[in-house]
Amino acid sequence: MIRLFFREHAAFIIFEFLLVVFILLLFWLDGFRRADTFSYVFIISTVLIATFLLAKFVRRYTFYKRVLHKPDTMEKALERNAKTPEFLEAERYLHDLYKLYQDEVQALYATQSRQIRFMNQWVHQMKTPLAVLEMLLQEEGELDKRSMREELDRMKAGLETVLMNARIETFEEDMQIDQVQLQALVQETISENKRLFISKRVYPVIDVPADFIVTTDRKWMKFTIGQFLTNAVKYTFEPERKVFVTANCREGDILLTVKDEGIGIPASDLARIRRPFFTGENGRKTGESTGMGLYLADEVCKKLGHQLDISSSPGEGTAISVLFHQQEQASKE
Known part of the structure; x- marks a missing residue:
């Protein structure tokens, strides 16, 4: 000393x-x-x-x-007993530093808990398509390829959600901003989900001008639109319904809307559907929802600077809109 x-x-x-x-x-x-x-x-x-x-x-x-x-506990290390202005400021700095550390630890803990919970939930849900595939392979006679494709598509969609959930934590490293033709992106996403539309007998209606160009990340936006389409088809229980995908220019910005004719979202659930793992009343009806799709879509839109809005009425369907700020048409009319 x-x-x-x-x-x-x-x-x-x-x-x-x-x-x-x-x-x-x-x-x-x-x-x-x-x-x-x-x-x-x-x-x-x-x-x-x-x-x-x-x-x-x-x-x-x-x-x-x-x-x-060496202190025995963190509380003992943070005791306030300085008597000089210099050490008073040092103590204040240490307390601020400890608070920052605690915030980071809590954020990491929440992320880890969310990842573990999501993985456990996803693994549990993947048991269903695996069981169906096993039953199909055990049946005698000709193999039902259509049913196998449906179950494989479910597994593929679930795996993609898991990968995107893992990558959302390092979003900035994985992000690649580019000029993307909106109509082509929508058509590509619908094409990849065509078997889902066919199996549910729900039909997409596209009204997106070919000259609409948006500044976004193609891969992440494709995943986001895919979540909108999947939810729209999943919660449309009646056949011969439609999913409308439209885009229009609003004060120089481009608004993309995916509207279905499904069961809609109860008003009590509407304010909470962006929370992780929230399945709500509709999710409990299907028994297949992880409650992560809209959460990830909302996180992607926030990180890309897009505005996500959701409106719905029970029995009338749901409309999900993404506003791309300060966009311009590729060609002037």
Whole structure:
């Protein structure tokens, strides 16, 4: 403790020593060359400096005792007992740093818990298509390829959601912003989900101008539109219904809307459907919802700077819109 104190004040002690020597030299040059004068000045200066250092050491004793001993708990390390303005500010800084650390730890813990919960839920849900595939393979006669494709598509969609959920934490590293033709992106996404439309006997209606260009990440936006389409078909229980995909220009921005003719979302669930793992009343009816699709879509839109809006009425369907800000048409009419 004493060694630390003198290491901290070594420069001050040297400076005071040189200052006393300088004063004695002035006395010498000014004609005061008596030994008792020199002794008096030296003793008084030494006593004053020693008293000052001793008082400072006493004030810092508690602080030195803290930093030179390993604390048993974090609460003990963050005890407030500083007495000087400098150490008061140091304590305040440490408390702010600890709060920042706690926030980061809580965020990491929440992310890890969400990942584990989602993986457990996804693995549980994948048991159903695996069981169906196993039953189909055990049946005698010709293999039902259509049913196999449906179950494989379910597994493929679930696996893609898991991968996107894992990548959302490193979104900035995976993001690639580009000029994307909206109509081609919508058609490609619908084409990849055509078997789902056919199996549910739901038909897409596309009204997206070919000259609409949006600035976005193609892969992430394709995943987001795919979630909208999947939900639209999944919650349309009556056959021969339609899913409308439209786009229009609104004050220089482009608004993409996916509207279905399904069962709609109850008003009590509408405010919570963007939360992770929230399945709501409709999710409990199907028993297949993970509650992560709209959550991931909302996160993607936030990170890309797009505005996501959801409106719905029970029995009348649901409309999900994405607003691409400050977009322009590729060609002027």
